[in-house]
Structures are given as C-alpha cells and as structure tokens.
Amino acid sequence: MRISNKVIDRVYCNSTVRASDYRMAENHSHNYFEIYYVSKGNARSFVDDRLFDLHAGDFMIIPPNLVHYNRYITQTTRVNIYFRDKDVRRETNYAFKELKDHYLETAAMYHTPSSHRDHMDSVIEMMLHEDKVSDNNTEVMLQLLLQEFFILATRYCITNTGYSNDIAQEGDVTIQEAAHFISAHYNLPITLDLLAARSGLSPAYFSKRFRLVTGMGMKEYLTYARLKHAEAELVSTSHSIKEIAVNTGFSDSNYFKDVFKKQYGLSPRSYRNSRRTDLVENRSDVIKKIPNDF
Numbered sequence: 599m600r601i602s603n604k605v606i607d608r609v610y611c612n613s614t615v616r617a618s619d620y621r622m623a624e625n626h627s628h629n630y631f632e633i634y635y636v637s638k639g640n641a642r643s644f645v646d647d648r649l650f651d652l653h654a655g656d657f658m659i660i661p662p663n664l665v666h667y668n669r670y671i672t673q674t675t676r677v678n679i680y681f682r683d684k685d686v687r688r689e690t691n692y693a694f695k696e697l698k699d700h701y702l703e704t705a706a707m708y709h710t711p712s713s714h715r716d717h718m719d720s721v722i723e724m725m726l727h728e729d730k731v732s733d734n735n736t737e738v739m740l741q742l743l744l745q746e747f748f749i750l751a752t753r754y755c756i757t758n759t760g761y762s763n764d765i766a767q768e769g770d771v772t773i774q775e776a777a778h779f780i781s782a783h784y785n786l787p788i789t790l791d792l793l794a795a796r797s798g799l800s801p802a803y804f805s806k807r808f809r810l811v812t813g814m815g816m817k818e819y820l821t822y823a824r825l826k827h828a829e830a831e832l833v834s835t836s837h838s839i840k841e842i843a844v845n846t847g848f849s850d851s852n853y854f855k856d857v858f859k860k861q862y863g864l865s866p867r868s869y870r871n872s873r874r875t876d877l878v879e880n881r882s883d884v885i886k887k888i889p890n891d892f
Contacts, residue, residue, distance in 0.1 A: 625667035625813030639674030667813030
C-alpha cells in the first residue's frame with residue numbers, strides 16, 4: 599500500500615482520461631479528503647472494505663486515511679478534487695451541519711441526476727480552470743467553488759449503494775465479503791487459508807483475486823484494518839500502547855509501533871498526543887465561533 603504523506607495547502611483539482619486497460623500500480627491512502635468524480639465512462643473502486651461501480655455523474659467522497667484502489671471498465675474521464683477538513687468546515691460550521699454529518703464522515707457514493715449534471719459539471723470546470731490559474735486568489739476561489747459543489751450535492755444528488763449485478767457476476771463480491779469479514783474480525787488470527795475456505799476458492803486463486811480487486815495482498819489489508827482500529831482506540835481511550843496492540847490483533851507491540859509509524863508518520867504515543875492537541879484546539883475554535891444567539 600502506498601501512503602502519501604504529502605500535505606496540501608489548498609483545494610486542488612485535476613482531470614485525467616484512463617483507458618480500460620490502465621492498472622494502478624497499487625492502492626493508496628492520504629491524509630486529506632478526495633472527491634472522485636466520473637464525468638464519462640465507467641469505473642470500479644475499492645474503498646476501505648467496499649466496492650463501488652461509478653458511471654457518468656457519480657462521485658465518491660473519500661475521507662482521509664482510507665485505502666482506495668480504482669479500475670476502469672471502459673475508457674473513463676475522472677476528476678479528482680483534494681481538500682482539507684477546514685476547506686469545507688471553516689466557513690460552514692453551522693450553515694451546513696447536515697452536509698458535514700452526511701457527506702464527510704464515511705466513504706459513500708452519490709449520483710447526480712442528468713437534469714442537474716450540466717450545472718455540476720460547470721462548477722467542476724470552473725474548479726479545473728481556477729486550479730491552473732494558481733494566483734493569490736486561487737485558494738479562496740476554490741474554497742467557494744467547493745462549497746457550491748456541496749450545496750448542489752445536498753440539493754440534487756442521491757445516495758447510491760454502488761452495488762451492481764456486474765460486481766456479483768464477476769465474482770468481486772466474494773472479495774468484498776472477505777474484506778468485510780476482516781474488518782469485523784480484525785483482532786482474530788485470520789489466515790489466508792481461512793478466508794479462501796470461507797470463499798470456496800483455493801488459497802492461490804483467492805490471493806490473486808484479492809490483490810486484483812483491492813490492490814494489495816490479504817496480509818497487508820489485514821494490517822491496514824488493524825491499524826485503522828488501533829488509531830481510533832489511541833484517540834478515544836487511555837489504554838496503553840501494549841493494550842491497544844493486543845486489542846487490535848498485534849501479538850508483538852514493537853511490530854505494532856513500527857507498522858503504525860510507517861502508516862501514520864508518527865509513533866503511536868506521538869500520534870495520540872498530536873490528535874488530542876488538535877481536539878482541544880478545535881473545541882476552543884468552535885466555542886469562539888458560536889454566535890451570541892445560538
């Protein structure tokens with residue numbers, strides 16, 4: 599799994615055409631939000647532990663640090679919009695509470711009805727143009743356009759499960775179910791043989807199929823799932839590092855510390871301290887912003 603430690607300083611937007619035979623070298627994650635919008639064609643994405651089929655007008659909002667991997671069923675034009683939490687929330691803490699709760703807490707897919715697609719596409723085109731301008735006004739302009747994108751989304755777009763008959767027919771749903779099993783039982787001693795048997799496949803074929811669908815090996819995905827839960831436990835509890843390692847399926851706390859630092863860029867202890875500092879600062883900022891008549 600490729601982990602991007604890049605820090606973005608504003609909203610970024612780009613568009614790329616991918617052929618149906620294009621293959622990502624591996625899946626990846628990053629510490630900022632991503633909107634993945636399909637303007638033409640058909641794509642299939644694996645995000646965290648779910649598969650999504652996207653067609654023209656569909657988009658996903660991927661929260662930070664969730665692993666994702668894309669394949670292209672046909673030649674596809676896709677748009678990526680990258681943004682930080684504060685690019686949406688700094689100006690919209692109260693006006694768009696529903697937006698924040700509904701769109702930005704978990705990976706989900708949304709569909710833009712054809713009757714409103716031109717409007718949505720025009721906002722995206724303005725974002726692409728503004729990204730190329732890149733002057734002193736670009737940061738604010740892109741924030742405003744991003745807010746317009748979300749306003750249109752809350753008005754017109756509908757939630758889409760992303761599940762289709764094609765996923766079932768091609769057998770990818772078997773791998774999705776295996777990923778669900780890993781996510782639910784991450785703290786248990788899960789093996790390749792166990793998952794292959796549950797799926798009714800040979801270990802060799804299951805391993806090959808798992809990598810094709812998710813962009814990573816089964817053991818790598820198991821480590822990712824364990825680290826995701828360990829990160830949540832670090833922030834939300836006072837458990838010791840060793841306790842968290844055991845609770846999330848790591849038998850060796852030193853190994854846990856090593857893989858955690860590789861994934862998140864900080865030791866578990868340093869990460870806990872930095873997140874708690876961020877939470878305190880965010881609470882203080884919210885208090886300052888509450889209107890007198892709230």
